[in-house]
Each structure stands twice: as C-alpha cells, then as structure tokens.
Amino acid sequence: MIIAALASALAGLLALTVGPWLLTRARWRVFRPRLALGLWLACLLAGAGMLSAALGIVVADAATLTAAGTAGGDWVSTVAAWCGLAVLGCLAAAVGAAAASASADARPYDDALTRLAASPESRVVRDGVEVLVIAGTPGLTALVDPAGRGRVLVGSEFARALGSAGFEAAVAHEVAHVRGRHTLLLRAARLTAVAFSRVPRGLHFEQAVRTLVELIADDAAVRRCGRDAVREALAVQARFAPGCSAELRAQRLYSPFYVL
Ligand SMILES: [Zn+2]
Numbered sequence: 001m002i003i004a005a006l007a008s009a010l011a012g013l014l015a016l017t018v019g020p021w022l023l024t025r026a027r028w029r030v031f032r033p034r035l036a037l038g039l040w041l042a043c044l045l046a047g048a049g050m051l052s053a054a055l056g057i058v059v060a061d062a063a064t065l066t067a068a069g070t071a072g073g074d075w076v077s078t079v080a081a082w083c084g085l086a087v088l089g090c091l092a093a094a095v096g097a098a099a100a101s102a103s104a105d106a107r108p109y110d111d112a113l114t115r116l117a118a119s120p121e122s123r124v125v126r127d128g129v130e131v132l133v134i135a136g137t138p139g140l141t142a143l144v145d146p147a148g149r150g151r152v153l154v155g156s157e158f159a160r161a162l163g164s165a166g167f168e169a170a171v172a173h174e175v176a177h178v179r180g181r182h183t184l185l186l187r188a189a190r191l192t193a194v195a196f197s198r199v200p201r202g203l204h205f206e207q208a209v210r211t212l213v214e215l216i217a218d219d220a221a222v223r224r225c226g227r228d229a230v231r232e233a234l235a236v237q238a239r240f241a242p243g244c245s246a247e248l249r250a251q252r253l254y255s256p257f258y259v260l
Pocket of ligand 1: 173174213214217
C-alpha cells in the first residue's frame with residue numbers, strides 16, 4: 001500500500017512540475033497557446049488527482065490497520081498518513097494566505113472601478129457580454145470586470161484613442177477572456193505558483209500562463225476582427241501601458257509561424 005501511495009505521490013508531483021516546465025520552456029507555446037494551456041491543465045488535474053489518491057491510500061491504510069488492531073507494523077502507515085495530512089495542511093495554508101493577500105491588495109482598485117461602472121459613459125453588448133465604457137479612469141485600457149460579473153470595462157480615453165475598428169478588436173479580446181473563463185485559469189495558476197514557488201522556474205510560471213491567455217484572446221480577436229484591427233488595438237494599448245507585452249504580441253501576429 002505504501003509503495004502504491006509513494007508511486008502515486010511521485011507521479012503526481014512529476015505531473016505538477018512538468019506542466020509549469022512546459023509552459024516556461026517550450027518555445028512553440030507562443031504559436032500554440034491553446035494547446036500549451038490545455039496540456040498544463042491536464043497535468044494540473046492529473047497531478048492533483050494522483051496526490052489526492054496517494055493521500056487517500058495512506059489514510060485508508062492507517063484507518064484499516066488501526067481498526068483491525070494491528071500492532072507493530074502499522075506505525076509506518078500511521079506516520080505516513082499524518083505526514084501527508086500535515087503537508088496538505090501546510091500547502092492549503094500557504095495557498096490560502098497568498099490568495100487572501102492578493103485579494104486584499106486588489107480590493108481598493110476593484111471597488112473604485114465598481115463605483116465608476118455604476119454610471120458608465122456608454123454600454124454595448126458583444127457576443128452576449130456587457131461592455132461598459134467608463135470615464136474618470138485615465139490610463140485604464142480594457143479589462144474583465146475584477147468584481148467577477150462577467151462583463152468588460154473599457155476606459156473612455158482608451159476607447160476614443162482606439163477608433164471603431166480598434167475598439168471592436170480590444171472588446172473581442174476581453175470578451176474572449178470572459179468566455180474562456182481566463183480569470184479562473186489565472187487564479188489556478190497563481191495558486192499553483194504559490195504551492196510550487198520553490199521549484200526551479202516556478203516564479204516564471206504564473207507569468208507564462210498570463211501570457212498564454214493573452215495570446216489566446218488575441219487569436220480570438222483576430223478571428224473576429226482581423227489581424228490589422230488587433231494590431232491597431234495593441235499599438236494603442238502599448239501607448240497607454242508602456243512596458244506591457246502589446247508590441248511583442250502585435251509582432252507575433254505577423255510572424256511566418258503564426259497560424260490561427
Ligand atoms: Zn487580455
């Protein structure tokens with residue numbers, strides 16, 4: 001039983017580390033972001049499943065031996081069960097603390113956006129998703145409402161700078177985030193990065209997922225609005241948020257390796 005649990009735990013850890021490695025090392029991921037993200041999700045689910053199975057095996061083993069009154073030989077299972085539960089508890093505490101800290105840091109900004117979104121300058125609906133243009137937010141580009149209402153917020157100055165084609169492209173990009181539930185994916189990436197922060201390249205992992213969801217949303221926008229409109233929107237975004245990855249993302253759209 002212990003050997004089965006160990007094998008399952010090792011396989012689980014391997015799966016959980018292979019996914020982040022894949023996302024931070026494999027160069028093809030930039031041109032196949034959806035496939036790369038799918039593989040990571042598969043690794044994440046497989047790893048979590050195998051670790052849970054390993055813990056279940058040692059706990060069940062210890063409980064069975066205790067119930068049968070086995071003396072002497074059951075201490076290994078009992079110690080392994082307690083160790084497994086302790087590791088799980090520490091992991092859950094670390095992940096919970098990181099999630100609470102991130103949420104507390106973002107709250108004032110999120111609250112301010114929610115107040116502004118209560119009286120938008122204009123409102124449109126694209127692909128079933130509500131899009132609000134809000135004033136009083138210089139520097140704001142476009143984003144999925146952080147309050148989690150499945151809608152898109154666009155800064156009014158950004159909207160004006162985009163022009164109509166750029167606006168539609170920027171909105172199509174954000175709508176893709178909403179439809180793809182990218183906020184949930186990013187949350188899962190954050191929790192995985194926290195849990196494996198000591199694994200080599202673990203720190204780059206969250207950024208890698210963030211980049212992939214941006215590329216997937218860019219591809220969705222290209223399908224809907226065309227490459228030129230997306231490039232136009234990215235150029236304006238680069239002006240509003242210097243140092244962001246918008247310029248590199250625009251170059252990717254015209255690479256000979258780019259395929260939709
Ligand atoms: Zn985006």
